[in-house]
Amino acid sequence: MRVIGHNLxxxxxxxxxxxxxxxxxxxxxxxxxxxxxxxxxxxxxxxWTSKYxxxxxxxxxxxxxxxGLNEAGLFVGEMSYPPSKFPADPDKPAMFVNLWxxxxxxxxxxxDQVEASASALNxxxxxxxxxxxxxxxxxxxxxxxxxxxxxxRGDSMPVPVLCNEPYEYEMKRREAYFAARESRTGSAxxxxxxxxxxxxxxxxxxxxxxxxxxxxxxxxxxxxxALERGGTQWSFVCDLQNGExxxxxxxxxxxxxxxxxxxxxxxxxxxRFLNMDADFSGEAGSRVEVYSPAANREIAERPFEAILRISxxxxxxxxxxxxxxxxxxxxxxxxxETTGR
Numbered sequence: 001m002r003v004i005g006h007n008l009x010x011x012x013x014x015x016x017x018x019x020x021x022x023x024x025x026x027x028x029x030x031x032x033x034x035x036x037x038x039x040x041x042x043x044x045x046x047x048w049t050s051k052y053x054x055x056x057x058x059x060x061x062x063x064x065x066x067x068g069l070n071e072a073g074l075f076v077g078e079m080s081y082p083p084s085k086f087p088a089d090p091d092k093p094a095m096f097v098n099l100w101x102x103x104x105x106x107x108x109x110x111x112d113q114v115e116a117s118a119s120a121l122n123x124x125x126x127x128x129x130x131x132x133x134x135x136x137x138x139x140x141x142x143x144x145x146x147x148x149x150x151x152x153r154g155d156s157m158p159v160p161v162l163c164n165e166p167y168e169y170e171m172k173r174r175e176a177y178f179a180a181r182e183s184r185t186g187s188a189x190x191x192x193x194x195x196x197x198x199x200x201x202x203x204x205x206x207x208x209x210x211x212x213x214x215x216x217x218x219x220x221x222x223x224x225x226a227l228e229r230g231g232t233q234w235s236f237v238c239d240l241q242n243g244e245x246x247x248x249x250x251x252x253x254x255x256x257x258x259x260x261x262x263x264x265x266x267x268x269x270x271x272r273f274l275n276m277d278a279d280f281s282g283e284a285g286s287r288v289e290v291y292s293p294a295a296n297r298e299i300a301e302r303p304f305e306a307i308l309r310i311s312x313x314x315x316x317x318x319x320x321x322x323x324x325x326x327x328x329x330x331x332x333x334x335x336x337e338t339t340g341r
Contacts, residue, residue: 001217001239001242002133002239002240002241003216003220003235003237003239004075004131004133004220004237004240004308005221005223005224005235005236005238006038006066006077006234006235006238007224007232007235008057008059008066008232008233009229009231009232009312010131010306010310011231012306012309012310013250013251013306014234014303015059015251015275015299015303015306016058016059016234016249016277017057017058017061017274017275017299018055018058018245018274018276019054019056019068019271019274019283019291020053020055020258020260020263020270020271020272020288021050021053021054021056021063021102021105022270022271023050023051023053023071023106024049025050025083025106026047026048026049027047027049027050027063027103027106027275027340028047029041029045029046029047029065029080029093029094029095029121029124030095030096030097030099030339031094031096031124032096032125032126033094033281034094034331035328035332035335037321038323038327040131041093041094041122041124043089043090043091043094045093046093046095046121048106049106050107051106051107051111052069052070052071052072052074052105053070053260054069054070054071054105054106055238055243055258055260056066056068056101056102056258057234057247057276058098059302059303060098060299060300060332061100061296061299061332061335061336061338062271062273062296062298062299062335062336063102064098064102065098065101065102066078066098066101066106067236068101068238068245069100069245069260070105070106070108070260073109073134073136073241073243074110074132074133074134074135074240075103075133075228075238075240076101076105076114076131076132076243077102077130078097078126078129078130078131079128079129079163080126080128081128081129081164081165082127083145084127084128084143084144084145085145085146085147085315086122086124086144087122087144087147087148088122088147089122090122092120092121092289092294092314093131093312094121094122094123095121095122095124095251096123096124096125097126097128098113098125099335100117100121100123101130104132105270109135110134110136110138111133111138111153112124114140114142115142115151115153118142118144118151119149123144129142129162130142130143134240135240135241138153139153139157140152140157141153141157143167145166148250150166150168152167152168157197158171159171159174159198159202160199161199163194163198165195170193171267171271173193173195173196174193174195174196177193186255191229197226198223201223205219214298216239217237217246220237221255222235223236224237227267232250232259233250233340234248234249234276235246236248237278242259243259243261244258244259245257245259245260247276252276252278252279254275254279255281255282256281256282256283256284257273257282257283258284258285259285262285263285263288270290271290272288272290272291273289273291273299274287274288274289287298289297291333293333293337294335296336300329301329301333304325304328304329
C-alpha cells in the first residue's frame with residue numbers, strides 16, 4: 001500500500017466536498033484573473049479531454065480541487081506558500097492553480113508528466129507549491145520561486161514531505177536541528193517543526209517490522225494529527241495503489257471512506273459529490289450524490305463566506321474591481337458547464 005496524507009489548515013471553518021470526476025470530459029483552461037474579473041486571459045486557451053477518473057477534495061466547486069488522486073495512481077496536492085511567483089510567458093496558456101491540479105489528474109499518470117506540465121503553462125491564483133506522487137513510487141515537490149520552476153525529486157528529495165516553506169529551506173533547517181539536538185537544553189515539550197516531525201515519523205514507520213506496524217492509513221492519520229498546530233479543517237489520506245481515500249473534518253471528525261472504483265463506469269454524465277462535513281462514519285458510497293449545477297453553486301458559495309470571515313476587506317476588493325460576490329461565485333460555479341462538454 002502506498003499512501004499519502006494532507007491537512008488543510010485555515011483560521012476558520014472551511015467547508016469542502018469530495019468529487020468523483022469522470023474520464024471523457026472536454027475542458028478549456030481558465031485563469032484566476034478571468035474568474036475574478038470576467039475578462040478572458042490574453043494567452044492561448046488549452047483544451048483537453050480527461051483520460052482518467054479522479055477523486056478530489058474541493059473547496060471552490062467542481063474542477064477546482066485542493067488535492068486528490070486519479071485511477072492511474074497519481075496524487076497531486078497543494079500547500080500554501082504565499083511568496084510563490086509563477087513564470088509568465090504570453091505565448092503559453094494561462095490556468096488557475098486549482099484547475100491545474102484537476103488538469104494533471106485528468107491527463108497524467110506519472111510525476112514525470114506533472115513536472116513537464118509545470119513549465120508548459122502560465123499558472124495564477126493563490127501562492128501555492130505542490131506535492132506529486134505516483135503509484136510507481138515517484139514523488140516530487142514542485143515550487144515556483146522568483147518566477148522559476150524548482151523541482152525536488154529523487155536524491156534531491158530525501159524526505160517525502162512538503163509543508164509551508166520551500167523544500168531547500170526545510171532541509172537546511174532540518175540539518176541544523178539535528179546538529180544542535182545533542183546540545184539542546186530546552187524543554188522536552190519543545191515543539192518540533194512540522195517538516196522534521198513528519199519526516200521522523202515516516203522513518204520510524206519504515207524501521208518497524210510488519211508485525212509492529214499500525215495499518216498505513218491509521219499511521220498516516222497519526223502523522224497528520226501530530227502536525228496539528230491549530231486550525232486544521234480537513235485531513236485526508238489517499239491510497240494510490242487501490243484508488244481509495246479516507247477523510248475527516250474539524251466539523252465532523254468521524255473518518256469516512258470512499259473508493260474511486262465504487263461508482264460504475266466512466267460516463268461523463270455520472271460525476272458525483274459529497275459534502276465533506278456530512279455527519280456519519282465509515283463507507284460514503286451510498287451517500288454520494290449525483291452532481292448538479294445547483295449543488296455546485298452552493299458548494300462554491302461557502303469558501304467565499306469563509307474568506308470574508310478571515311479577511312473582511314475582501315468585500316471591498318471585489319467592489320473596487322466593479323464586481324459583486326454573486327457574480328464572482330457564479331463564475332466559479334458555472335465553469336464546469338461552460339467548457340465545451
